Amino acid sequence: MxxxxxxxxxxxxxxxxxxxxVLRQRLGERLQTGEALRAQxxxxxxxxxxxxxxxxxxxxxxEEIRLIVRACADHQVPIIPFGAGTSLEGHVNAPHxxxxxxxxxMNRVLEVNPEDLDCTVEPxxxxxxxxxxxxxxxxxxxxxxxxxxxxxxxTATRASGxxxxxxxxxxxxxxxxxxxxATGEEIRTARRARKSSAGYDxxxxxxxxxxxxxxxxxxxxxxxxxxxxxxxxxxxxxxxEAACNAVIMTIQMGIPxxxxxxxxxxxxxxxxxxxxxxxxxSPALFLEFHGTEAGVAEQxxxxxxxxxxxxxGEFQWTTEPERRTxxxxxxxxxxxxxxxxxxxxxxxxxxxxxxxxxxxECVVATQDDIAANGLIAPIVGHAGDGNFHVLVLIDTxxxxxxxxxxxxxxxxxxxxxxxxxxxxxxxxIGQGKRPYLNLEMGEGVAMMRQIKQALDPDNIMNPGKxxxxxx
Numbered sequence: 298m299x300x301x302x303x304x305x306x307x308x309x310x311x312x313x314x315x316x317x318x319v320l321r322q323r324l325g326e327r328l329q330t331g332e333a334l335r336a337q338x339x340x341x342x343x344x345x346x347x348x349x350x351x352x353x354x355x356x357x358x359x360e361e362i363r364l365i366v367r368a369c370a371d372h373q374v375p376i377i378p379f380g381a382g383t384s385l386e387g388h389v390n391a392p393h394x395x396x397x398x399x400x401x402x403m404n405r406v407l408e409v410n411p412e413d414l415d416c417t418v419e420p421x422x423x424x425x426x427x428x429x430x431x432x433x434x435x436x437x438x439x440x441x442x443x444x445x446x447x448x449x450x451x452t453a454t455r456a457s458g459x460x461x462x463x464x465x466x467x468x469x470x471x472x473x474x475x476x477x478x479a480t481g482e483e484i485r486t487a488r489r490a491r492k493s494s495a496g497y498d499x500x501x502x503x504x505x506x507x508x509x510x511x512x513x514x515x516x517x518x519x520x521x522x523x524x525x526x527x528x529x530x531x532x533x534x535x536x537x538e539a540a541c542n543a544v545i546m547t548i549q550m551g552i553p554x555x556x557x558x559x560x561x562x563x564x565x566x567x568x569x570x571x572x573x574x575x576x577x578x579s580p581a582l583f584l585e586f587h588g589t590e591a592g593v594a595e596q597x598x599x600x601x602x603x604x605x606x607x608x609x610g611e612f613q614w615t616t617e618p619e620r621r622t623x624x625x626x627x628x629x630x631x632x633x634x635x636x637x638x639x640x641x642x643x644x645x646x647x648x649x650x651x652x653x654x655x656x657x658e659c660v661v662a663t664q665d666d667i668a669a670n671g672l673i674a675p676i677v678g679h680a681g682d683g684n685f686h687v688l689v690l691i692d693t694x695x696x697x698x699x700x701x702x703x704x705x706x707x708x709x710x711x712x713x714x715x716x717x718x719x720x721x722x723x724x725x726i727g728q729g730k731r732p733y734l735n736l737e738m739g740e741g742v743a744m745m746r747q748i749k750q751a752l753d754p755d756n757i758m759n760p761g762k763x764x765x766x767x768x
Contacts, residue, residue, distance in 0.1 A: 379514030380450025420449025462681030530614025
């Protein structure tokens with residue numbers, strides 16, 4: 298199945314109409330069926346075709362989620378959880394129709410435990426909202442995927458982002474969840490203890506499940522102390538390979554870098570134009586260090602020495618918050634900047650992750666592939682953990698361009714898997730990556746399918762995502 302070949306599945310028309318009527322009676326105006334709103338809840342930031350739900354529900358409590366799930370279970374109607382809608386692989390599409398569960402009104406910070414460095418939030422809380430709420434405690438939540446995603450969506454897709462090299466991914470920062478399963482029962486996967494040997498790790502089962510096993514109703518998160526000092530900067534390199542070699546040396550030397558982001562020359566050109574910057578239009582690394590004032594200065598100086606050894610240019614770094622904000626705003630706007638390289642085009646945003654020792658080899662081979670096929674496709678990467686993204690810009694009205702882009706994505710995933718990497722470092726599987734999960738996991742997919750069938754035998758939880766339910 299190609300990215301342009303996302304097919305609709307069976308629709309339980311009678312069941313859908315019955316559930317819509319039941320939920321309208323119970324939720325009133327918090328159940329909407331207008332086409333414009335339904336379209337917003339099927340949108341995707343790639344060109345995967347939108348598949349609209351039949352209605353959008355806005356629950357305000359775990360009890361209302363249980364009510365909705367039970368109604369859907371009784372009539373075998375699909376449920377598609379929806380956070381902020383920032384997913385990139387068709388996660389929020391409704392190939393079988395059904396009810397989109399918009400969690401925006403479940404946005405309370407339920408508990409903050411400063412002494413234990415943890416908190417519990419509802420799934421609709423966004424990462425920026427959470428960090429604003431935490432500011433007076435001296436703590437922050439470090440996972441930063443770029444977009445102002447919801448915590449529930451970040452948990453469901455096992456998100457990571459620019460800080461993962463130091464603070465890990467959602468897998469490392471979610472301590473427990475509560476979730477409503479396909480039977481309409483709410484379960485709690487763990488307590489707040491920092492470690493446990495009590496049975497199966499159900500928390501990790503739900504982290505990354507993409508809404509296919511249940512609907513999250515709360516998430517307990519690890520927090521970090523706000524660093525005393527932060528330094529950040531940009532360093533140009535003559536080639537992507539040289540930049541990647543600097544990343545490898547930095548990690549191997551144990552420098553506790555908080556962020557180390559790779560941008561190729563084309564992406565730097567786009568960022569300069571979009572964010573009105575004047576950096577050299579060559580491959581570059583964006584870096585950030587967290588710690589004490591003396592510590593971040595020492596780390597920056599050590600990296601400067603590594604950069605010089607790898608033929609890098611001057612490492613311009615600063616501790617001034619305004620300049621650092623400008624720097625990272627440019628990085629976070631890389632997607633929108635890249636779209637301006639070909640106005641009117643749409644982007645296929647895809648990611649892979651490889652062992653860090655293979656990063657330079659993989660990125661260079663990918664650039665050669667892009668050039669050989671005449672594609673416009675800038676590269677950015679969370680280089681510190683071997684994860685990079687490619688945005689292929691295409692005219693979706695041209696079948697030849699779609700075919701060329703899909704061929705490139707297929708080769709990229711095969712290349713990463715040949716290097717013992719993964720077909721997705723942080724986007725998740727959704728619909729777009731389904732063909733590659735089987736290549737990566739082999740018989741492991743059969744075990745995932747068994748778990749899905751045991752917990753959701755009627756396949757009502759976000760069907761059509763991750764893998765085929767029946768084969």
